[in-house]
Amino acid sequence: MRNARIIGTGSYLPERVVTNQDLEQHVETSDQWIRERTGICERRVIGEDEVCGDLGRIAAQRALEAAGVSGDEIDLIIVATCTPDRIFPSTASSLQRALGVRPGAAAFDIAAACSGFIYALGIAERFVRFGDAQRALVVGAEAMTRILNWDDRGTCVLFGDGGGAVVLEASEEPGVLSTHLHCDGRYEPLLYVPWGPGRGYAALGAESGYIHMRGNEVFKVAVNTLTRIVEETLDAAGVDKGEVDWLVPHQANIRIIQATAKKLDLPMERVVVTVGEHGNTSAASIPIALDTAVRDGRIQRGETLLLEAFGGGFTWGSALVRY
Numbered sequence: 428m429r430n431a432r433i434i435g436t437g438s439y440l441p442e443r444v445v446t447n448q449d450l451e452q453h454v455e456t457s458d459q460w461i462r463e464r465t466g467i468c469e470r471r472v473i474g475e476d477e478v479c480g481d482l483g484r485i486a487a488q489r490a491l492e493a494a495g496v497s498g499d500e501i502d503l504i505i506v507a508t509c510t511p512d513r514i515f516p517s518t519a520s521s522l523q524r525a526l527g528v529r530p531g532a533a534a535f536d537i538a539a540a541c542s543g544f545i546y547a548l549g550i551a552e553r554f555v556r557f558g559d560a561q562r563a564l565v566v567g568a569e570a571m572t573r574i575l576n577w578d579d580r581g582t583c584v585l586f587g588d589g590g591g592a593v594v595l596e597a598s599e600e601p602g603v604l605s606t607h608l609h610c611d612g613r614y615e616p617l618l619y620v621p622w623g624p625g626r627g628y629a630a631l632g633a634e635s636g637y638i639h640m641r642g643n644e645v646f647k648v649a650v651n652t653l654t655r656i657v658e659e660t661l662d663a664a665g666v667d668k669g670e671v672d673w674l675v676p677h678q679a680n681i682r683i684i685q686a687t688a689k690k691l692d693l694p695m696e697r698v699v700v701t702v703g704e705h706g707n708t709s710a711a712s713i714p715i716a717l718d719t720a721v722r723d724g725r726i727q728r729g730e731t732l733l734l735e736a737f738g739g740g741f742t743w744g745s746a747l748v749r750y
């Protein structure tokens with residue numbers, strides 16, 4: 428049986444730190460409000476000369492190094508991002524060049540907002556399992572602060588920038604056990620960035636490039652959806668919730684994460700939480716959290732991980748992984 432196994436992880440956060448206290452100076456908010464409502468203490472902001480692809484590239488280099496694999500051994504690159512460097516070519520094609528991946532290898536971006544990494548993992552896993560790739564690089568990278576309105580306290584306190592990556596390799600041993608991808612486009616008005624070369628584009632103002640969100644409504648749907656997907660994932664894989672060693676959730680909000688952990692009967696000690704240090708980095712958040720827990724020794728080989736995410740679309744998804 429051919430499986431796709433994670434053989435290396437990597438992540439990168441840009442240097443500039445913006446704390447809740449910094450934001451207090453700019454909008455009417457408080458460190459206490461942000462911590463209590465979200466669990467976020469600080470976030471990282473991309474440098475003026477950096478782009479999302481740089482964050483993804485450094486994370487990918489670290490993942491390749493951890494895997495002991497060089498760029499020319501990669502057959503497929505997928506970058507999950509909703510803040511690509513440009514409309515085209517894809518951020519993945521820049522990474523192909525920068526990482527020395529063989530010309531001719533497949534490379535593309537996918538847009539599924541905060542669920543992007545799970546979508547990319549689900550696609551890459553199938554390429555590897557069906558024999559179309561021996562090794563795949565799956566990257567989540569975001570420059571979310573480039574689409575933030577720093578005067579909107581309802582969104583500017585939530586997001587940050589970063590990149591994360593994993594290398595998948597074909598293996599006889601179990602790896603990605605199952606992935607589940609979903610979308611419900613009816614929810615677009617609750618969370619979206621209007622700007623794009625679409626209908627009415629000529630009349631779009633500068634504010635159309637910012638995240639528009641009805642946070643409280645997003646919160647309620649996210650909690651309900653994520654607790655449902657936990658059941659779906661475990662049922663599909665025939666795995667009992669007691670067999671899950673670690674929950675590695677999308678890092679949006681500590682309260683959403685706690686609700687999902689409760690559904691799994693998992694104590695918070697078995698949940699990887701990094702949201703406090705970098706805020707919501709959208710598609711980058713799961714591979715950043717995964718890499719953090721792998722490098723600090725919490726996640727061990729052979730353990731069972733549940734990855735889950737929810738975001739704009741609405742999109743949502745999960746992956747059950749034997750690490």
Ligand code: ACO
Pocket residue numbers: 455456457460461464465541580581582584585618640642643644645646649677679680683707737738739
């Ligand atoms: N500081 C202080 N007060 C604020 C701030 C802020 N930064 N932002 C909003 N408020 C105020 C509101 O104006 C409102 O004031 P009012 O009662 O006078 O009208 C009050 O706080 C309560 O607002 P709510 O929106 O009801 O606050 P809530 O408890 O829902 O918390 C939050 C808001 C943190 C945005 C929460 O709804 C949330 O996390 N939602 C999920 C959003 C999210 O994570 N989106 C990311 C993409 S989807 C995903 O990744 C899951």
